[in-house]
Amino acid sequence: xxxxxxxxEAAARDAAVALVAEESALVARVQAxxxxxxxxxxxxxxxxxxxxxxxxxxxxxxxxxxxxETFMILVRQIDDFQLGRPFGPWMYRILINRxxxxxxxxxxxxxxxxPEDVSGDEAPDLALERAEVRARFRxxxxxLPPRQKLVVELxxxxxxxxxxxxxxxxxxxxxxxxxxxxxxxxxxRVLAPLVSR
Amino acid sequence: xxSNARLRAIWRGVDGxxxxxxxxxxxxxxxxxxDSRRALRARKSWTRAALSIGFAAAAAAAxxxxxxxxxxxxxxxxxxKGDEASARTFExxxxxxxxxxxxxxxxxxxxx
Numbered sequence: 001x002x003x004x005x006x007x008x009e010a011a012a013r014d015a016a017v018a019l020v021a022e023e024s025a026l027v028a029r030v031q032a033x034x035x036x037x038x039x040x041x042x043x044x045x046x047x048x049x050x051x052x053x054x055x056x057x058x059x060x061x062x063x064x065x066x067x068x069e070t071f072m073i074l075v076r077q078i079d080d081f082q083l084g085r086p087f088g089p090w091m092y093r094i095l096i097n098r099x100x101x102x103x104x105x106x107x108x109x110x111x112x113x114x115p116e117d118v119s120g121d122e123a124p125d126l127a128l129e130r131a132e133v134r135a136r137f138r139x140x141x142x143x144l145p146p147r148q149k150l151v152v153e154l155x156x157x158x159x160x161x162x163x164x165x166x167x168x169x170x171x172x173x174x175x176x177x178x179x180x181x182x183x184x185x186x187x188x189r190v191l192a193p194l195v196s197r
Numbered sequence: 198x199x200s201n202a203r204l205r206a207i208w209r210g211v212d213g214x215x216x217x218x219x220x221x222x223x224x225x226x227x228x229x230x231x232d233s234r235r236a237l238r239a240r241k242s243w244t245r246a247a248l249s250i251g252f253a254a255a256a257a258a259a260x261x262x263x264x265x266x267x268x269x270x271x272x273x274x275x276x277x278k279g280d281e282a283s284a285r286t287f288e289x290x291x292x293x294x295x296x297x298x299x300x301x302x303x304x305x306x307x308x309x
Contacts, residue, residue: 035234039226042233046226047217054215064225071229075236134211156205158214184201195203 016086023087030078038078041087042071048160049095052168055153056099056146066102070095092168100146133194140190144183151176152183 029037049070053063073094074081081090122130141149147169154160155176160168162176169176188195 030237033237033240035230035237038233038237039230042229043226046222046229050217050222050225051215067225068229068232072232072236075233076240130211133207137208137212156208157212184204187204188201191204194207 020084020086024083024085027078027081027087028083030075031081038075045088045091048164049091051158052092052095052150052154053099055150055158056096056103062102066095066099070098073098086167089167089170093170096150096169103146136191136194137187140187143190144186148179148183151179152187155180 023041026037026041030041046067049067050063053066053070054060057063057066070091074091081087141153144152151165151169154165154168155162162173162180166173166176
């Protein structure tokens with residue numbers, strides 16, 4: 001193993017330890033009733049929490065409700081948090097479990113299409129083709145198990161690292177790799193005509 | 198894998214990360230902050246109320262116990278007079294007969 005790589009890994013480990021210590025201190029303050037400490041944690045995680053919630057529910061308002069509900073559960077259960085453990089995985093676990101249950105339990109509003117990042121002057125036929133390809137991708141993704149779909153979208157579209165996804169879903173790095181591999185196998189099979197044309 | 202790379206490029210060309218404006222996220226964070234403030238305040242006052250109720254209940258129980266009239270310990274003389282005779286009184290009478298007291302005590306014991 002190259003010394004530079006070892007140094008990088010050691011630095012990453014140190015950073016993770018420092019983060020856990022810092023977040024434990026914040027949680028201890030929340031346990032003592034400090035609302036500002038909780039606000040710091042909320043602002044630190046809200047972007048990623050919203051991303052995961054949106055990927056799970058496919059609708060902005062449902063995702064917002066899920067994020068808000070998750071943080072309220074965290075406040076109510078703050079005394080159960082074991083200091084010295086990372087905060088993120090605890091938050092994601094609650095968010096994802098509730099999100100998956102919400103998907104099953106209630107008839108969600110129709111999935112909201114993500115705003116398109118195309119400029120207004122895009123040719124109509126090109127826009128139509130993009131929409132068609134996007135629809136085919138979404139149809140292919142809907143064939144994946146919910147957790148697998150979440151894994152591959154977070155990594156491929158939202159820039160999560162494998163480690164972050166493993167922490168969020170409370171699974172091993174190897175399981176994340178397997179999900180990605182299996183998801184791509186399905187996508188390749190279903191979307192083969194797209195590649196060959 | 199090459200086919201993954203090609204598919205990935207197509208996918209990223211038509212889809213992207215979940216869109217979120219900074220203002221929109223701030224709004225959501227503020228809403229959560231308000232709710233959590235209320236929840237933490239309620240939790241604090243609930244704890245205080247629970248402690249107060251606990252202390253009040255303990256004090257009331259202690260007072261109630263203190264107000265219960267104490268029954269005098271059963272004595273041989275009391276037993277002769279017809280009060281309650283404990284087994285201990287009876288035994289004391291049996292082992293320490295004096296002036297015929299044990300006969301009376303034995304009679305009371307039999308009677309009971």
